[in-house]
Amino acid sequence: MAFDLDQLKWDDKGLVSVVFQDYRTGEVLTLAYMSREALEKTLETGKVYVFRRSRGRVMMKGETSGNVQNVKEVLVDCDADALVMKIEQVGGAACHEGYPSCFYRRLENGDLVVFEERVFDPKEVYGK
Amino acid sequence: MAFDLDQLKWDDKGLVSVVFQDYRTGEVLTLAYMSREALEKTLETGKVYVFRRSRGRVMMKGETSGNVQNVKEVLVDCDADALVMKIEQVGGAACHEGYPSCFYRRLENGDLVVFEERVFDPKEVYGK
Numbered sequence: 001m002a003f004d005l006d007q008l009k010w011d012d013k014g015l016v017s018v019v020f021q022d023y024r025t026g027e028v029l030t031l032a033y034m035s036r037e038a039l040e041k042t043l044e045t046g047k048v049y050v051f052r053r054s055r056g057r058v059m060m061k062g063e064t065s066g067n068v069q070n071v072k073e074v075l076v077d078c079d080a081d082a083l084v085m086k087i088e089q090v091g092g093a094a095c096h097e098g099y100p101s102c103f104y105r106r107l108e109n110g111d112l113v114v115f116e117e118r119v120f121d122p123k124e125v126y127g128k
Numbered sequence: 129m130a131f132d133l134d135q136l137k138w139d140d141k142g143l144v145s146v147v148f149q150d151y152r153t154g155e156v157l158t159l160a161y162m163s164r165e166a167l168e169k170t171l172e173t174g175k176v177y178v179f180r181r182s183r184g185r186v187m188m189k190g191e192t193s194g195n196v197q198n199v200k201e202v203l204v205d206c207d208a209d210a211l212v213m214k215i216e217q218v219g220g221a222a223c224h225e226g227y228p229s230c231f232y233r234r235l236e237n238g239d240l241v242v243f244e245e246r247v248f249d250p251k252e253v254y255g256k
Binding site: 001002003007017019021025026027028030031043073074075076077078079082083084095096097099102103104105106107110111112113 | 129130131135145147149153154155156158159171201202203204205206207210211212223224225227230231232233234235238239240241
Protein backbone atom coordinates (compact mmCIF):
# COMPACT_ATOMS: atom_id res chain seq x y z
CA MET A 1 0.00 0.00 0.00
CA ALA A 2 1.39 3.40 -0.98
CA PHE A 3 2.15 5.47 2.09
CA ASP A 4 1.42 9.12 2.58
CA LEU A 5 1.52 11.28 5.69
CA ASP A 6 -2.26 11.64 5.80
CA GLN A 7 -2.47 8.01 6.88
CA LEU A 8 -0.87 8.89 10.22
CA LYS A 9 -3.02 9.95 13.17
CA TRP A 10 -1.54 13.26 14.20
CA ASP A 11 -2.43 14.20 17.79
CA ASP A 12 -4.20 17.39 18.88
CA LYS A 13 -0.85 19.23 18.72
CA GLY A 14 -0.12 17.90 15.22
CA LEU A 15 2.57 15.45 16.40
CA VAL A 16 3.31 11.73 16.21
CA SER A 17 5.51 9.86 18.69
CA VAL A 18 8.77 8.38 17.42
CA VAL A 19 10.88 5.77 19.18
CA PHE A 20 14.52 6.00 18.07
CA GLN A 21 16.45 2.79 18.17
CA ASP A 22 20.10 2.05 17.33
CA TYR A 23 19.92 0.01 14.12
CA ARG A 24 22.87 -2.16 15.13
CA THR A 25 22.40 -2.82 18.86
CA GLY A 26 18.62 -2.36 19.13
CA GLU A 27 19.10 -0.03 22.10
CA VAL A 28 16.22 2.44 22.53
CA LEU A 29 17.85 5.87 22.41
CA THR A 30 15.08 8.46 22.64
CA LEU A 31 11.34 8.96 22.56
CA ALA A 32 10.57 12.18 20.71
CA TYR A 33 7.81 13.91 18.76
CA MET A 34 7.66 14.83 15.11
CA SER A 35 5.48 17.39 13.44
CA ARG A 36 4.49 16.85 9.84
CA GLU A 37 7.23 19.26 8.79
CA ALA A 38 9.83 17.37 10.85
CA LEU A 39 8.78 14.01 9.41
CA GLU A 40 8.77 15.33 5.85
CA LYS A 41 12.29 16.73 6.28
CA THR A 42 13.45 13.48 7.89
CA LEU A 43 12.10 11.29 5.07
CA GLU A 44 13.46 13.66 2.40
CA THR A 45 16.96 14.03 3.84
CA GLY A 46 17.50 10.75 5.68
CA LYS A 47 18.59 12.80 8.73
CA VAL A 48 16.42 13.00 11.81
CA TYR A 49 14.55 16.26 12.39
CA VAL A 50 12.44 16.61 15.52
CA PHE A 51 9.92 19.01 16.91
CA ARG A 52 11.35 20.24 20.19
CA ARG A 53 8.47 20.91 22.54
CA SER A 54 10.76 23.03 24.72
CA ARG A 55 11.71 25.31 21.80
CA GLY A 56 8.51 25.12 19.77
CA ARG A 57 10.31 24.51 16.47
CA VAL A 58 11.76 21.90 14.11
CA MET A 59 15.47 21.19 14.49
CA MET A 60 17.89 18.70 13.01
CA LYS A 61 18.77 16.28 15.76
CA GLY A 62 22.42 16.96 16.62
CA GLU A 63 22.34 20.46 15.08
CA THR A 64 24.34 21.88 17.99
CA SER A 65 26.27 18.86 19.27
CA GLY A 66 27.09 17.18 15.94
CA ASN A 67 25.42 13.99 17.13
CA VAL A 68 23.21 13.61 14.05
CA GLN A 69 21.16 10.53 13.26
CA ASN A 70 20.97 8.78 9.87
CA VAL A 71 17.72 6.92 9.25
CA LYS A 72 18.05 3.26 8.25
CA GLU A 73 14.47 1.98 8.64
CA VAL A 74 11.02 3.37 9.51
CA LEU A 75 8.28 1.23 11.12
CA VAL A 76 4.63 2.24 11.62
CA ASP A 77 2.43 0.93 14.43
CA CYS A 78 -1.06 -0.58 14.30
CA ASP A 79 -2.78 2.68 15.27
CA ALA A 80 -0.65 4.74 12.88
CA ASP A 81 0.13 7.22 15.65
CA ALA A 82 3.65 6.03 16.51
CA LEU A 83 6.80 5.24 14.54
CA VAL A 84 10.02 3.40 15.21
CA MET A 85 13.07 4.78 13.44
CA LYS A 86 16.14 2.60 13.34
CA ILE A 87 19.05 4.97 13.08
CA GLU A 88 22.81 5.23 12.93
CA GLN A 89 23.97 7.50 15.74
CA VAL A 90 26.87 9.74 14.72
CA GLY A 91 29.10 10.77 17.64
CA GLY A 92 27.74 8.14 19.98
CA ALA A 93 25.37 10.28 22.06
CA ALA A 94 21.63 10.55 21.45
CA CYS A 95 20.90 12.36 24.73
CA HIS A 96 21.35 16.08 25.35
CA GLU A 97 22.77 15.08 28.73
CA GLY A 98 25.73 13.53 26.89
CA TYR A 99 24.77 9.88 27.31
CA PRO A 100 24.50 7.30 24.49
CA SER A 101 20.76 6.94 25.24
CA CYS A 102 18.21 9.13 27.00
CA PHE A 103 17.34 5.96 28.93
CA TYR A 104 20.63 5.95 30.86
CA ARG A 105 19.08 5.11 34.25
CA ARG A 106 17.36 1.98 35.46
CA LEU A 107 15.44 0.86 38.52
CA GLU A 108 17.45 -1.45 40.76
CA ASN A 109 15.80 -2.55 44.01
CA GLY A 110 13.92 0.72 44.39
CA ASP A 111 16.87 2.94 43.40
CA LEU A 112 17.39 4.89 40.18
CA VAL A 113 20.90 4.03 38.99
CA VAL A 114 22.91 5.57 36.13
CA PHE A 115 24.37 2.66 34.14
CA GLU A 116 25.77 4.43 31.06
CA GLU A 117 28.98 6.46 30.67
CA ARG A 118 28.82 10.04 29.42
CA VAL A 119 30.16 10.59 25.88
CA PHE A 120 30.29 14.40 26.22
CA ASP A 121 29.87 17.08 28.87
CA PRO A 122 26.69 19.06 28.10
CA LYS A 123 28.15 22.23 29.68
CA GLU A 124 30.99 22.21 27.15
CA VAL A 125 28.71 21.49 24.19
CA TYR A 126 25.69 23.70 24.92
CA GLY A 127 27.17 26.25 27.35
CA LYS A 128 25.88 26.71 30.88
CA MET B 129 19.07 7.65 44.42
CA ALA B 130 15.88 6.20 45.86
CA PHE B 131 13.11 6.25 43.28
CA ASP B 132 9.52 7.20 43.86
CA LEU B 133 6.74 7.92 41.41
CA ASP B 134 6.69 11.63 42.24
CA GLN B 135 10.00 11.97 40.39
CA LEU B 136 8.25 11.25 37.09
CA LYS B 137 6.75 14.07 35.03
CA TRP B 138 3.17 13.01 34.52
CA ASP B 139 1.53 14.76 31.55
CA ASP B 140 -1.66 16.84 31.68
CA LYS B 141 -3.70 13.62 31.51
CA GLY B 142 -1.70 12.02 34.34
CA LEU B 143 0.19 9.62 32.04
CA VAL B 144 3.77 8.71 31.18
CA SER B 145 4.84 7.11 27.88
CA VAL B 146 6.26 3.59 28.02
CA VAL B 147 8.22 1.86 25.26
CA PHE B 148 7.90 -1.92 25.56
CA GLN B 149 10.84 -3.89 24.26
CA ASP B 150 11.40 -7.65 24.07
CA TYR B 151 14.12 -8.31 26.66
CA ARG B 152 15.72 -11.01 24.52
CA THR B 153 15.57 -9.70 20.94
CA GLY B 154 15.41 -5.95 21.65
CA GLU B 155 12.43 -5.62 19.28
CA VAL B 156 10.22 -2.65 20.12
CA LEU B 157 6.76 -4.13 20.69
CA THR B 158 4.44 -1.29 21.70
CA LEU B 159 4.32 2.34 22.73
CA ALA B 160 1.67 2.77 25.42
CA TYR B 161 0.69 5.04 28.28
CA MET B 162 0.63 4.35 32.00
CA SER B 163 -1.30 6.16 34.66
CA ARG B 164 0.12 6.23 38.16
CA GLU B 165 -2.23 3.40 39.11
CA ALA B 166 -1.08 1.31 36.13
CA LEU B 167 2.59 1.86 36.93
CA GLU B 168 2.10 1.07 40.61
CA LYS B 169 0.32 -2.19 39.75
CA THR B 170 3.02 -3.04 37.20
CA LEU B 171 5.89 -2.48 39.64
CA GLU B 172 4.08 -4.36 42.43
CA THR B 173 3.08 -7.40 40.38
CA GLY B 174 5.81 -7.61 37.73
CA LYS B 175 3.03 -7.87 35.10
CA VAL B 176 2.35 -5.01 32.72
CA TYR B 177 -0.78 -2.92 33.37
CA VAL B 178 -1.62 -0.13 30.96
CA PHE B 179 -4.04 2.73 30.77
CA ARG B 180 -6.08 2.18 27.63
CA ARG B 181 -7.00 5.55 26.21
CA SER B 182 -9.75 3.90 24.13
CA ARG B 183 -11.41 2.40 27.22
CA GLY B 184 -10.49 5.01 29.82
CA ARG B 185 -9.33 2.44 32.40
CA VAL B 186 -6.39 0.38 33.68
CA MET B 187 -6.13 -3.17 32.33
CA MET B 188 -3.60 -5.95 32.61
CA LYS B 189 -1.92 -6.23 29.23
CA GLY B 190 -3.12 -9.56 27.77
CA GLU B 191 -6.17 -9.72 30.08
CA THR B 192 -8.38 -10.91 27.20
CA SER B 193 -5.90 -12.60 24.85
CA GLY B 194 -3.61 -14.24 27.42
CA ASN B 195 -0.62 -12.45 25.92
CA VAL B 196 0.62 -11.05 29.23
CA GLN B 197 3.99 -9.35 29.71
CA ASN B 198 6.47 -10.04 32.53
CA VAL B 199 8.70 -7.10 33.40
CA LYS B 200 12.46 -7.77 33.39
CA GLU B 201 13.92 -4.25 33.52
CA VAL B 202 12.69 -0.65 33.79
CA LEU B 203 14.65 2.31 32.37
CA VAL B 204 13.89 6.02 32.96
CA ASP B 205 14.73 8.77 30.48
CA CYS B 206 16.54 12.08 31.02
CA ASP B 207 13.31 14.10 31.26
CA ALA B 208 11.65 11.52 33.55
CA ASP B 209 8.56 11.51 31.35
CA ALA B 210 9.20 8.26 29.46
CA LEU B 211 10.13 4.71 30.43
CA VAL B 212 11.48 1.68 28.63
CA MET B 213 10.26 -1.66 29.97
CA LYS B 214 12.11 -4.74 28.85
CA ILE B 215 9.62 -7.55 29.01
CA GLU B 216 9.05 -11.21 28.38
CA GLN B 217 6.11 -11.59 26.00
CA VAL B 218 3.91 -14.57 26.85
CA GLY B 219 2.06 -16.01 23.84
CA GLY B 220 4.21 -14.23 21.30
CA ALA B 221 1.89 -11.36 20.37
CA ALA B 222 2.09 -7.85 21.86
CA CYS B 223 -0.31 -6.31 19.34
CA HIS B 224 -4.12 -6.48 19.55
CA GLU B 225 -4.02 -7.07 15.78
CA GLY B 226 -2.37 -10.44 16.50
CA TYR B 227 1.16 -9.53 15.44
CA PRO B 228 4.31 -10.02 17.56
CA SER B 229 4.83 -6.24 17.60
CA CYS B 230 2.54 -3.26 17.04
CA PHE B 231 5.26 -2.08 14.65
CA TYR B 232 4.55 -4.80 12.08
CA ARG B 233 4.75 -2.51 9.02
CA ARG B 234 7.67 -0.67 7.51
CA LEU B 235 8.26 1.88 4.79
CA GLU B 236 9.82 0.39 1.67
CA ASN B 237 10.30 2.72 -1.31
CA GLY B 238 7.21 4.75 -0.44
CA ASP B 239 5.01 1.75 0.35
CA LEU B 240 3.79 0.53 3.74
CA VAL B 241 4.58 -3.19 3.86
CA VAL B 242 3.54 -5.77 6.51
CA PHE B 243 6.68 -7.76 7.35
CA GLU B 244 5.51 -9.80 10.38
CA GLU B 245 3.35 -12.93 10.51
CA ARG B 246 0.16 -12.95 12.57
CA VAL B 247 0.31 -15.07 15.75
CA PHE B 248 -3.47 -15.00 16.32
CA ASP B 249 -6.63 -13.87 14.54
CA PRO B 250 -8.10 -10.91 16.45
CA LYS B 251 -11.66 -11.82 15.38
CA GLU B 252 -11.32 -15.18 17.13
CA VAL B 253 -9.77 -13.71 20.28
CA TYR B 254 -11.79 -10.54 20.79
CA GLY B 255 -14.95 -11.29 18.76
CA LYS B 256 -16.03 -9.14 15.84
